[in-house]
Amino acid sequence: MKTFALVNQKGGVGKTTTALNLAACLAATERRVLLFDLDPQGNATSGLGVNKNDLKSTTYDVIVKNQPISEAILDTKIPDLKIVPTNTQLVAAEIELVSAFSRERRLTSVLSQCENDFDYIFIDCPPSLGLLTVNALSAAQGILVPVQCEYYALEGLSELTQTIEMIQKHLNPQLETAGIILTMYDGRNNLSRQVAEEVEAFFQDKVFSAKIPRNVKLSESPSHGLPILLYDAFSKGAESYMSLTAEFIHRFEPNSEQNETPKEDQTIQNYTQNHIMDHKAYEAIENTIHQEIVQANHTTHSDPLSQKIYKDDEITDSSISLDEINRAIGENL
Numbered sequence: 001m002k003t004f005a006l007v008n009q010k011g012g013v014g015k016t017t018t019a020l021n022l023a024a025c026l027a028a029t030e031r032r033v034l035l036f037d038l039d040p041q042g043n044a045t046s047g048l049g050v051n052k053n054d055l056k057s058t059t060y061d062v063i064v065k066n067q068p069i070s071e072a073i074l075d076t077k078i079p080d081l082k083i084v085p086t087n088t089q090l091v092a093a094e095i096e097l098v099s100a101f102s103r104e105r106r107l108t109s110v111l112s113q114c115e116n117d118f119d120y121i122f123i124d125c126p127p128s129l130g131l132l133t134v135n136a137l138s139a140a141q142g143i144l145v146p147v148q149c150e151y152y153a154l155e156g157l158s159e160l161t162q163t164i165e166m167i168q169k170h171l172n173p174q175l176e177t178a179g180i181i182l183t184m185y186d187g188r189n190n191l192s193r194q195v196a197e198e199v200e201a202f203f204q205d206k207v208f209s210a211k212i213p214r215n216v217k218l219s220e221s222p223s224h225g226l227p228i229l230l231y232d233a234f235s236k237g238a239e240s241y242m243s244l245t246a247e248f249i250h251r252f253e254p255n256s257e258q259n260e261t262p263k264e265d266q267t268i269q270n271y272t273q274n275h276i277m278d279h280k281a282y283e284a285i286e287n288t289i290h291q292e293i294v295q296a297n298h299t300t301h302s303d304p305l306s307q308k309i310y311k312d313d314e315i316t317d318s319s320i321s322l323d324e325i326n327r328a329i330g331e332n333l
């Protein structure tokens with residue numbers, strides 16, 4: 001399974017936050033990841049620091065105008081994370097595609113152009129079950145459904161399940177519900193716990209055990225155009241997305257368990273030699289970032305998350321600035 005659509009027709013449940021941060025965490029482990037912004041609101045686009053008003057080629061151009069996807073793919077601050085950006089122009093696609101040939105499969109053929117270039121593709125869907133979402137469900141192998149731990153959380157899920165069944169029957173028999181992600185969870189709150197229990201009772205092992213807490217850093221990071229990993233790697237929000245990533249790897253890369261564990265001593269040496277941070281800072285990163293992935297024994301792509309982001313030569317090569325890194329680290333020591 002490689003292409004995942006983040007779907008829930010309910011608005012504001014954490015689709016974009018999850019798409020963006022899961023994609024960023026996976027890319028930080030050197031998996032090649034594409035985030036495809038299929039929501040005319042363009043929140044994934046701006047959340048990764050891309051200016052929506054200054055785009056040469058967008059999701060609209062590749063889906064409606066048949067432009068090659070290679071012209072729309074942009075770099076981000078994480079070297080292995082790319083994005084196909086969008087803006088409000090995509091609203092027109094819902095209307096223009098109605099009369100188009102093979103209108104439900106446009107995205108499938110667009111993504112086939114680049115499937116060998118990425119280990120994972122995440123599609124951030126709009127809060128509706130319109131033609132754009134149908135395109136995403138036709139193109140994806142797995143659906144990830146963020147469910148907000150609030151009143152009415154389950155509302156609409158039966159409609160979503162029916163849509164999925166219809167797509168499986170008529171357009172994409174491969175499609176599976178890959179996972180349910182509980183978002184904005186507050187363990188001190190009865191309602192939050194009740195919703196989590198209900199969702200777990202219904203969807204059982206489809207529900208990821210990593211719950212995403214309500215965390216102010218997660219809501220601040222998009223306005224800085226940064227994934228949580230670069231905005232505040234030590235926040236509870238970052239920790240939870242790292243746990244989710246470890247679980248995701250465990251679930252979808254079962255063979256990766258056979259791989260070696262990373263060479264941690266070498267990583268420590270890199271850190272201290274480069275004087276990017278002191279040993280204490282390194283240890284803190286070890287505990288918050290790296291541990292989750294190592295614990296789950298998922299090291300297919302060998303480099304630990306922290307090494308990828310903070311290693312000296314990576315900083316030179318990538319557009320991650322030392323200031324950003326120091327701020328993320330400094331604030332949390």
Ligand SMILES: Nc1ncnc2c1ncn2[C@@H]1O[C@H](COP(=O)(O)OP(=O)(O)OP(=O)(O)O)[C@@H](O)[C@H]1O
Nearest residue numbers: 011012013014015016017127184213214215218219
């Ligand atoms: N765990 C969280 N803690 C705090 N704020 C969050 C969290 N997850 C998301 N948010 C904030 O809640 C709002 C909605 O989240 P998000 O945009 O990810 O939802 P969405 O499902 O993509 O929304 P839409 O349906 O409009 O596309 C955003 O302002 C986001 O920053």
Ligand SMILES: [Mg+2]
Nearest residue numbers: 015016039043
């Ligand atoms: Mg969104």
